Amino acid sequence: MADLKATLRQDAASLQQFVTAIADHCERRNNAAAYLQSSERFFSYIVKLAASTRSFLAQALESRTDFQDLLDLRSDISVLRAGWRFLHGFVKPVLDADTLRLPSSLVLGLTSRFREIPQFSDTEFVIYHTDEFNYFNVKLSVLKPGADRIAGLVSGPSFPDKLGLIGIPYSQASSMFMNCLIPHEMGHHVFGQLSLGLKFKSQLEQELIASFGARLPAEARLQIIERLAFWAEEIFCDLFAVRLVGFCFSLAFVELFDISTVLDENSTYSPARATGKTEFLQYPPDLFRLRQQVAVLQQDNWWSSLQKIDSHYVRTFEAAMALSDKDFGFLELSNFLKNIDPTDVLEAFYVIIPTIFNELDKNTSGIQLGTSGWQSTDKDIALYLRNGIVPSSIRLEASGAITIHPEPISLLNSAYKFYLEGLNDLILNIEDADVTNIADRSKWAKKVEMWTAKAIEDVMLMTGRVS
């Protein structure tokens, strides 16, 4: 017993050091760095949870004399260590994402837009850096129970409600356009919070039983359901992002994942170049996803304007639209698909696509579409950008010369459109700049992004949305 106590004392001290080191990073962070309010909330939570953990460790050993109590404490310390190891993974990436290394105004603008959904009107997002070239949403259904297990043991604060965590590639920290992908991750937050996965899984199960009956054993069926539900979640998040911010999401999707490489030198779809982009693997194929996105773009009245943009990105959308369900394959022939045609599995998946659209409409019914606001300001925003002027207060000459502050969504879509079709006009207006020079194009594209960021920041300020 004496040995067990000594062991526990050692383990508790070791854990205390570990927890203190994590909290110190939050408390004694670089004073020169500033953070979004959501990040500050996250740091404050970590510091308070660490204080509770330390307090628990300091007292726990003294109050336990019984052998069983000590064994229980040993198990508790182990649980605490596992929980803190999990939280450890997020602290540094959040610290890395200070306001100089984030598209801060974009994040505020997107969060403000997200909060228009009534059931998420007080949600905040902590943005962290990841070294992977992808965007991530940390599932609250995984994070919160893990963190709250610590809180339960040490009587500490539970993980803040309505606080989502989204990871962005560190290299894209200052990009306005690429970070139009963030709304997809917000979609994952919605998907998880509304438990949409359960609904989809239930419908998928019915479909698979109806299609395959006893040919598909229960264990294999469960595995397929997991995979199809994951695809459904990805599609839902794409559609959610398009509903939230419009076509700028889809353009960023094409750009970041290099999907326009499916086009040949004449900007025509080439099946030979589309390998890997038409097969359902871990994720649904890029071109299938684009096709679904276009359906929302059409439904929300973005498409007719987008279609007119002379860009290979838009030609990629058209290529995706020209494909039919049978152009997509499911190549992963695992053991559980023995005796089953993969095409039939896809058919079962296609059946739930309308459900995904229904869930999108149902859960975004509280927000106004950004289309009409964008259509009435697009030309003027482009005019301002062409003249090197931040379009935060624009005069609508066609509407009686009234001055308005365009919504962040209008600014993002117009700026992305301008980047694709108007950048030459801007560069031609600059002395010593050359439209054929890659460095010049890159420099002025960056300027357009900066002016857009400034415009969003100004609009948020002028409309009282900066607390």
Place this chain on the structure above:
Amino acid sequence: MAVLTKADFKERLERPITDLGCLVITPLPSDDVFTEDSIDLRLGTHFLMPQIPPQPFVDPGATESSRNYLQLHAPLGGYFVLPAHQTVLGATLEYIKLPCDVSGEILTKSSVARTFMIIETAPWVHPNYRGCLTLEIANASNTAILLYPGMPIGQLILMGTSNDNCKTDEAEKAKKLSGSYIGPIYPEAPRLKQPQAMLAKMGITKYCRPGVGWIAPDEMRKELERVSLTLTPDEKAKVNSVIQIIAETGELPTNSPALNLFR
């Protein structure tokens, strides 16, 4: 050449963006920022803090100037501490676009100046300028001063130039945007030009560099060219590799002809 009045400001702000005589100030200020002949401008949220350079001087054009500054952000609602006798580059919160026939001057607001803070030492703004104005903020007092982003810090005064017909001048409309700094939204580090080129224009071909002494680039180039002719290809390659290493360490300007001399 008259100073623009509040009414002139407002009239210019009302003009369409396609009118070369239009004035843009955004975020659009409320009415109380106008005085009879100026408009208050506010402090922005980004700063460039000068760092102590590795050498005890700043040699214009010899080093990339942005490396000499630490970028900082103080969000609205926060503050920035400017220690006594220290300087920092800031910017106005407002993005401005001047008309083609108007020059401007930014002055420290008197209430700010009386704390012995100077916000601008190059206050002149040229016609057609667009961007947030970079401010060279200096705390000349003996105590630290807190800078709150969003605080009114300067006054912009506008003056008409004699070129007051640019509104209808087609040649003016066809003019491209020029200048070293177009459309900044944050303070920008100086882009210093190497003094040698300027001296050469004045006919001065010898100049003194710290740690090197007097240099006559033309004579040196001729001597190097003469030497290069006497070298075998192997020797040339060796000299070239040394030159490339010197260039990579930043000791040789990237546009130096020496980079190609021994290739």
